[in-house]
Amino acid sequence: MLVLSRKVGESVLIGDDIVVTVVELRGDAVRLGIDAPRSTRVHRAEVAVAVSDANAAASAVDVSDDDVRDIFGGLQRPE
Template sequence: MLVLTRRAGESVVIGDGVVVTVIEVRGDGVRIGIDAPRSVRVHRAEVLEAVMAANAESSVPDEAAAATVDALRAIRPPTDPDAPSA
């Protein structure tokens, strides 16, 4: 990890188009501004971690829902959309 000291108004350039500028230092907090191309996604780490955890949780199969779908399929099997109509 690169560690730099910057003051308010000073910047760091990352790659070919990302500029991180220290806007303000107040107590133990620092406000930064990030100027990046639209193609570069910028996320706060805690938000990204929460989204990733929610996505992982939603990908776990729900056994009760799967049983309901199986029961409904037994009552009315899915139709083939490409099959000729009668």
């Protein structure tokens, strides 16, 4: 892990196209601005872990064909 010291307004360049800038210091929190291409996903780590855990739990649910027919049986294809 690279550890850097930056002041408000200073930035760190990651690769050729991601810039992380220190926007503000508030008590024990640091506000960061991240400028990255739209194709680069940027998520808070705790949110990414929660989504991953929720997806794993959802994929572990056993659903039968009959369950699917019960849920979606009344739906019709749009014309």
